[in-house]
Amino acid sequence: MPRNDNKRFVERDRNWHPPAYAPGYKTTVARSPNQAYVSMQAPSVSELGGPDFSRLRMGPHDNDLLLNYREDPARTGQAGLPIGERIIMFGRVVDQFGKPVPNTLVEMWQANAGGRYRHKKDGYLAPLDPNFGGVGRCLSDDEGWYRFRTVKPGPYPWPNNINSWRPAHIHVSVMGPSISTRLITQMYFEGDPLIPLCPIVDTLRDPEAVETMTGRLDMARSRSMDCLAYRFDLVVRGELQTYFENQG
Amino acid sequence: MQQPNSQPCAETMLRETASQTAGPYVHIGLALDIAGLPPREEEIWNRLASPEADGEAIELVGRVIDGNGDLVRDALLEAWQADAHGDYQCEFDLRAPFNSFGRTATTAENDGEWCFHTVKPGQATRRDGRLMAPHVTLAVFARGINIQLHTRLYFEDEAEANAACPVLNAVESPTRRQTLIATREEGEGKPRYRFDIRLQGEGETVFFDF
Numbered sequence: 001m002p003r004n005d006n007k008r009f010v011e012r013d014r015n016w017h018p019p020a021y022a023p024g025y026k027t028t029v030a031r032s033p034n035q036a037y038v039s040m041q042a043p044s045v046s047e048l049g050g051p052d053f054s055r056l057r058m059g060p061h062d063n064d065l066l067l068n069y070r071e072d073p074a075r076t077g078q079a080g081l082p083i084g085e086r087i088i089m090f091g092r093v094v095d096q097f098g099k100p101v102p103n104t105l106v107e108m109w110q111a112n113a114g115g116r117y118r119h120k121k122d123g124y125l126a127p128l129d130p131n132f133g134g135v136g137r138c139l140s141d142d143e144g145w146y147r148f149r150t151v152k153p154g155p156y157p158w159p160n161n162i163n164s165w166r167p168a169h170i171h172v173s174v175m176g177p178s179i180s181t182r183l184i185t186q187m188y189f190e191g192d193p194l195i196p197l198c199p200i201v202d203t204l205r206d207p208e209a210v211e212t213m214t215g216r217l218d219m220a221r222s223r224s225m226d227c228l229a230y231r232f233d234l235v236v237r238g239e240l241q242t243y244f245e246n247q248g
Numbered sequence: 249m250q251q252p253n254s255q256p257c258a259e260t261m262l263r264e265t266a267s268q269t270a271g272p273y274v275h276i277g278l279a280l281d282i283a284g285l286p287p288r289e290e291e292i293w294n295r296l297a298s299p300e301a302d303g304e305a306i307e308l309v310g311r312v313i314d315g316n317g318d319l320v321r322d323a324l325l326e327a328w329q330a331d332a333h334g335d336y337q338c339e340f341d342l343r344a345p346f347n348s349f350g351r352t353a354t355t356a357e358n359d360g361e362w363c364f365h366t367v368k369p370g371q372a373t374r375r376d377g378r379l380m381a382p383h384v385t386l387a388v389f390a391r392g393i394n395i396q397l398h399t400r401l402y403f404e405d406e407a408e409a410n411a412a413c414p415v416l417n418a419v420e421s422p423t424r425r426q427t428l429i430a431t432r433e434e435g436e437g438k439p440r441y442r443f444d445i446r447l448q449g450e451g452e453t454v455f456f457d458f
Contacts, residue, residue, distance in 0.1 A: 005374070013264070014457070016263060017395045018266070020397075022394060025394075028394060029392075030316050031320065031391075031392035031448065032393075033452055034448055035452050035455075037456060039457045042376065042414075044373075044375065044380060045330075047458040049328075049336045049338055050349075051340040051349035053292075057289045058289060059289045096261050097262070107277050107278060109273065109274075111273075118276060121322075135280060171268075173270075180458060182326075184267060184274075184389060185268045186271075200268060200269060203394050209266040212264075213268065235264050235265045236264065236265070
């Protein structure tokens with residue numbers, strides 16, 4: 001059993017990530033701590049380790065949202081496909097030093113092409129798509145690459161300002177080598193005019209941080225007469241080499 | 249004058265992908281059953297220990313409460329804990345009797361309570377050799393939480409170990425330390441520990457940065 005406690009991660013820059021209290025995104029107002037976080041000066045196995053999901057059994061279409069949720073063909077007489085722009089979403093999981101992160105769990109969820117989520121609580125006017133669930137997962141490969149096939153989600157309105165709209169986005173969750181690297185983010189689509197209008201995007205103070213969440217059209221990876229491709233690399237905290245023991 | 253290359257070379261290091269809220273529909277992606285989606289072959293959920301696992305079977309329950317005192321009914325929690333011997337089982341395998349990692353959620357149902365079925369963790373050792381009191385690391389994700397909040401659940405019936413725990417003692421305020429201690433109740437056939445997470449205001453839970 002590796003002890004996991006002889007490693008260190010690059011400190012998370014709390015000014016780069018959105019602050020807990022970001023009043024433009026109204027729900028943060030009552031859900032943000034007032035007190036300062038307690039810094040762990042000596043992270044232990046409890047912080048430096050994390051789960052390895054290499055043995056998690058997955059279905060053959062867990063990363064293919066075009067196929068992993070279909071209306072019962074026995075009822076409709078045909079196996080349908082979801083409506084919307086077919087896309088490949090792919091990228092590489094690397095750490096801050098550019099080192100690939102292999103075999104790590106990447107999970108994603110999204111609205112359908114009309115901007116409607118398949119969730120009990122979502123009552124938006126846009127209809128559910130009988131052939132679209134909106135959830136995917138995969139492990140990154142030996143070189144850190146991950147890949148999903150899906151449809152481009154639609155933008156949708158939400159109650160924040162009187163007329164707030166979320167840009168098209170896919171929620172992305174990555175574990176990385178440790179619970180210290182655990183990250184949930186959202187991928188936006190390059191060129192979407194709703195990005196600069198979104199109160200949730202606006203929780204970030206640095207425009208460069210927004211760029212780290214923007215998937216980019218990659219024509220080379222798109223497939224003619226089939227689907228476009230968007231590349232979205234995920235960068236997790238870098239693992240530092242500890243060459244020297246502390247004294248004492 | 250300073251040597252020009254004495255500054256940390258920020259440009260040689262990539263910036264971490266920025267965090268965004270997990271949003272109101274986090275359950276679609278990470279808690280399918282809660283969202284009303286059919287299960288896949290294997291799901292990561294709230295049973296960390298099977299009856300065959302070593303140690304004392306326990307339940308962890310609690311609520312997440314916002315700054316107005318209202319229940320947060322759309323949170324996702326992740327647990328990370330040592331087994332009964334104080335060792336982390338990093339290889340996640342649903343066929344193993346114990347896994348160190350699990351997930352749970354709060355919803356409109358069940359009085360907004362989350363729950364883990366697990367065993368009481370043993371004492372894990374820090375690199376400096378000091379023992380930490382038994383604890384479970386919890387991460388809270390939800391709509392309105394821009395980056396997950398990390399806390400630790402300790403056990404009220406471990407008073408001696410708690411008093412000596414270097415991490416618990418790193419919380420300066422003894423009053424605030426109490427927010428990390430779960431209270432023991434008699435559950436159904438096994439002890440139940442209750443741990444409410446208060447995001448803001450009176451009795452605000454201690455959150456850690458690591």
